[in-house]
Amino acid sequence: MENPKHIVQQGYDRLGSRYRAHYENTNPERYIDWLTELTQRLPSKANVLELGCADGIPTARFLSQDFEYLGIDISPVQIELARINVPSAHFEAADMSTLSLPSSSFEGIIALYSLIHVPLVEQVTLINAIYQWLKPNGYFLCVVGADEWTGTEANWIESGTLMYWSQADAAKYQSWFIKTGFTIIDRRFxxxxxxxxxxxFVQKTA
Incomplete structure (x- = not known):
């Protein structure tokens, strides 16, 4: 198989703004519901990191109104779109699994459907890094797999776009979070x- 991270980058680069058009036809309201759960617990002007920010809509646009926001995405094309869509926020093109960030930098970290684009063998290390990047009592909100599966889809969203996913099942993710030191606040299908x-929705309480 081609390098999975190249597949993800090239897929999102190829889709560009058409990824947003697809998203708008799904269920954008639930993103705001999830983000509201987080924002109600964050202090004023909290530092928030999003892993897999895509074009900045709706998450960066929503969070940057009240918080210091940094968005990371592996796709330079999506990052360019995000900077246009949400000029008040900060964005960087990077591989989330190789990020080097100071410990205790963020009150909140978000990864909505993005961890599952990282090869499964790298996800435990990334979850540990997320724990370190959070300040004490900080929060991590994510959407991950329900069932274990790794594979690709040849025509994702539109013909010719290849995409890669790798995910554990929900019980495995919960065990990883607990072993890392997180407390589970909420888990739902x-x-x-x-x-x-x-x-x-988990919290760094240790």
Whole structure:
């Protein structure tokens, strides 16, 4: 298989703004519901990191109104769009799994459907890094897999766009979070068509 990270980058680069058009036809309201759960717990002017920010809509646009926001995405094309869409926020094109950030830098970190674009063998290390980047009592909000699966889709969103995913099941993610030191605040199934994902809201309490 081609390098999975190249598949993800090239897929999102190729889709460009058409990814947003697809998103608008799904269920954008639930993103705001999830983000509201986080923002109600964050202090004023909190530092928030999003891993896999895409073009900045709706997450960066929503959060940057009240918080110091940094968005990371592997796709330079999506980052360019994000800077246009949300000029008040900060964005960087980078591989989230190789980021080097200071410990205790953020009150909140978000990864909505993005961890599952990282090869599974790298996800535990990334979850540990997220824990270190959070300040004490900081929060991590994410949507990950419900069932274990790794693979690609040849015509994702539009013909010719290849995309890669790698995910554990919900129980495995919960065990990883707890072993890392997180406390589970909320876990629930997110139905999507005939399958779905898992929403986790956890806190660094150790």
């Amino acid at each position: 997110v139905p999507e068509g005939t399958n779905g994902h898992t929403f986790f």
